[in-house]
Amino acid sequence: VTVVEAVASGKNAAQEIDALIGGAAKPVITAPGKSEVILPGYNDRPVGLETDFFGRKLINPFLLSAAPPSDGYDQMEKAYQAGWAGGIMKTAFAPGVDIHIPAAYMYQNDPLTFANCDNVSGHHLDRVCKEVKRLIEAYPDRLTGASTGGDVSGNDESDMKSWQSNTKMLEDAGAMVIEYSLSCPQGGEGAEGDIVSQNAPLTAKIIDWVLQVGDPDIPKLFKLTPAVTEITTIINAIKEVFARYPDSKAGVTLGNTFPSLDFREMVKEEWEDGAVVGISGAAVAPINYLTLAKVGNLDVHVSGNGGPMDYMAAAHFLALGVKTVQFCTIAEKYGYGIIDELCSGLSHLMADRGIKSVSDLIGIALPEPIRDFMDLTPIKQISTVDEDLCVHCGNCTRCPYLALTLNDKKIPETNAELCIGCGMCGFICPADALSLRDRDEEEAAALKED
Ligand SMILES: Cc1cc2nc3c(=O)[nH]c(=O)nc-3n(C[C@H](O)[C@H](O)[C@H](O)COP(=O)(O)O)c2cc1C
Ligand code: SF4
Ligand code: SF4
The missing domain is CATH 3.20.20.70 (Aldolase class I)
Structure with a gap:
């Protein structure tokens, strides 16, 4: 029995119990290894797709x-x-x-x-x-x-x-x-x-x-x-x-x-x-x-x-x-x-x-689906960590700009001078603890591109 089948069996049993308690007819279970319960009030297709x-x-x-x-x-x-x-x-x-x-x-x-x-x-x-x-x-x-x-x-x-x-x-x-x-x-x-x-x-x-x-x-x-x-x-x-x-x-x-x-x-x-x-x-x-x-x-x-x-x-x-x-x-x-x-x-x-x-x-992104490269904003954000989510693995210290180091508590700290806000650290964080935010004035002044 797979996990999916076991869960389906549990859901099907719950449906039967619900029907019994509610005095409704026993539901017909056609495929015991599968279950599909549409919650009352839930609309699966709020907009027609024809x-x-x-x-x-x-x-x-x-x-x-x-x-x-x-x-x-x-x-x-x-x-x-x-x-x-x-x-x-x-x-x-x-x-x-x-x-x-x-x-x-x-x-x-x-x-x-x-x-x-x-x-x-x-x-x-x-x-x-x-x-x-x-x-x-x-x-x-x-x-x-x-x-x-x-x-x-x-x-x-x-x-x-x-x-x-x-x-x-x-x-x-x-x-x-x-x-x-x-x-x-x-x-x-x-x-x-x-x-x-x-x-x-x-x-x-x-x-x-x-x-x-x-x-x-x-x-x-x-x-x-x-x-x-x-x-x-x-x-x-x-x-x-x-x-x-x-x-x-x-x-x-x-x-x-x-x-x-x-x-x-x-x-x-x-x-x-x-x-x-x-x-x-x-x-x-x-x-x-x-x-x-x-x-x-x-x-x-x-x-x-x-x-x-x-x-x-x-x-x-x-x-x-x-x-x-x-x-x-x-x-x-x-x-x-x-x-x-x-x-x-x-x-x-x-x-x-x-x-x-x-x-x-259809065509809602047209007529200009591509933003011109020079129109992409040059304003750089900075990485920030959610300390509650961080599991201290150190993956983020692979930052290719060498902007992240772990502190004494094994929490990453961002060097505002080096971070260019590329967002890559977020991709490799297993805990979804890293994101980008706007820089404060001091951090904005620290970033030098020369
Ligand atoms: C195993 C296999 C066989 C395929 N055979 C054909 C084929 O006979 N004729 C055809 O026009 N495309 C064929 N394709 C291409 C698919 O129809 C489709 O164009 C392609 O996989 C890209 O779509 P997808 O990214 O949704 O898979 C085949 C694809 C796969 C994976
Ligand atoms: S946003 Fe980019 S540069 Fe900044 S710390 Fe993350 S990986 Fe490094
Ligand atoms: S990659 Fe994520 S979980 Fe790992 S140390 Fe960095 S912020 Fe913490």
Whole structure:
């Protein structure tokens, strides 16, 4: 029995006793290892989260991205039953394309940051199409989409055919949105570069092929990498193509994982083997904040992705103008049920800030989401300790400005001349005893920057 199950069992027993004392019917406990008690008077969703995706209503702005948690009917069904508004089924290609998924493809860089060298579904597109159909029949109120791609061999004629025929297969299956993988870090997809969407002309050419034949009413999302020098160059090239198809519902998914190298332990005798991986989860969120901040004012539909591991990060994405947020790592780490926390967290955040709807939240940080560096205040605060919380460990004496020393009582004292108010000591204090405060006159005079 796990601690969670033991606690759940206690809570369930308490519910039964409460019902008995109150003369109410005995509660039905469907899963003895779990418990969920909604406190009377508690409103889990003080602000409604309904939103819009190219004219289709969504129950909330949160979708599963193309990845293992969306790699089949059963996964998608679990997600929908948990409360996800939709999902993009994992990238698949028509029968005939070899599937290569390396064993042990997952890496964990830190508890909230994963990396992978997986790239496609283990299933071909014909199976995905059948599952899309069934999902739409069973869950018509959810946004069921799928991801595909096509060849990038350099032979335009045959490459174009593969992108177009995969599009047609998914449209015929009734997909409510089709996403195109232009940003996978593995496998050297692009004839002119490792990642297709690092190459603006190639990206534009492929998007044109898709929009030429695509049903304009079925939304298309082109999934881009954030690993580019200037995302606006890529977006502007894409916008030129979109402008040629003004009736097509089209946008981008931004970003994806961030390409990097991880080592596999001692596969070779001499040294570890490196594998190109895509980093996902917490470490990539700030990269994508910056990418999205640059795109927010460019008037292109964006489905945000890459990094959010809690509702606050998802809210930042929406504030930067994305219409929906796609998730993978959060579902891999916590399971599909995390959607409850995302929704209730976002709803309470909006209530606290007086934001009345998701559409009011979308783009709220625009048009100037980035404060200019020279406008950041140069006024330095100073570190201060809460003596009641301090456990005298001495970690804070690692201050890189050598501004902290422990006194006779093993309490840190700040040298006002050396402390520049960076705040790092607070990060490494295990007791949350350090914070920053404004300087008094004497302390302000002591700080010399020369
Ligand atoms: C194991 C794994 C497999 C993935 N496979 C695909 C894929 O087939 N197609 C795709 O477009 N993205 C794929 N992704 C990327 C995710 O959809 C998502 O874009 C990425 O993980 C960033 O989002 P996150 O930080 O919420 O995880 C995969 C990610 C992981 C971790
Ligand atoms: S705020 Fe920065 S400079 Fe000041 S004591 Fe803490 S770590 Fe040192
Ligand atoms: S790191 Fe925190 S707990 Fe440790 S000595 Fe410094 S203030 Fe006290």
